[in-house]
Amino acid sequence: MLAIGGRLELEWLLDAYAHGIFPWPIFREGEPLVWWSPDPRAIFEMDGLHVPRRLERTLRGHRFSVTSDRDFKTVITSCASVQDRSENTWLTDEMIRAYIRLHDAGYAHSVEVWHQGTLAGGIYGVALGGMFAAESMFYTVSEASKVALVHLVRHLRERGYQLLDIQQLTDHTHRLGAIEISRRAYLRRLARVVAQDTQFGTLSWT
Secondary structure: EEEEOOOOOHHHHHHHOHHHHHEEOOOOOOOOOEEEEEOOOOEEEEOOOOOOOOHHHHHOOOOOEEEEEEHHHHHHHHHHHHHOOOOOOOOOOHHHHHHHHHHHOOEEEEEEEEEEEEEEEEEEEEEOOEEEEEEEEEEOOOHHHHHHHHHHHHHHHHHHHOOEOOOOOOOHHOOOOOEEEEEHHHHHHHHHOOOOOOOOOOEOOO
């Protein structure tokens, strides 16, 4: 399911996420914006993340430190630019500005992973009620994005979130335990949790 048009204003974005819809441009910047509500929908169950043994060893080794909302702008711009993404990304400048506005308003959050004092990876997304929509992640040091995902899931579980949306399944997220459910099932679950009084809070780990 998709729709074309609309705006990236704060109220419009919040209403879209509350109804299971998100923007994902497929045209050049300045052309009509495309909005999606895929069927099936990919999610992580809060107790469904699979942590491979190698990643568990990385976590135990304290090679990285983890924070939240310390550098949202760099996380989202890195998601658009690292490796070969600069000419092959849906994160247009307009999209980046819109999500920074969501962050400033308290609805978008980032998890940063640091290695030797330098940002090595991260993930960002939108929090609305008891739902968190993970939008994109990046790494410049091996395993850093996976470390961000593990800490995000654990943090959301501790804070009482009920639904972790990742929109579309990939081989990578499937290996980590993500599943697909029907759009109908997703929208039912979203309706139950979107008005939940859940606060993202602060994540810190060294």
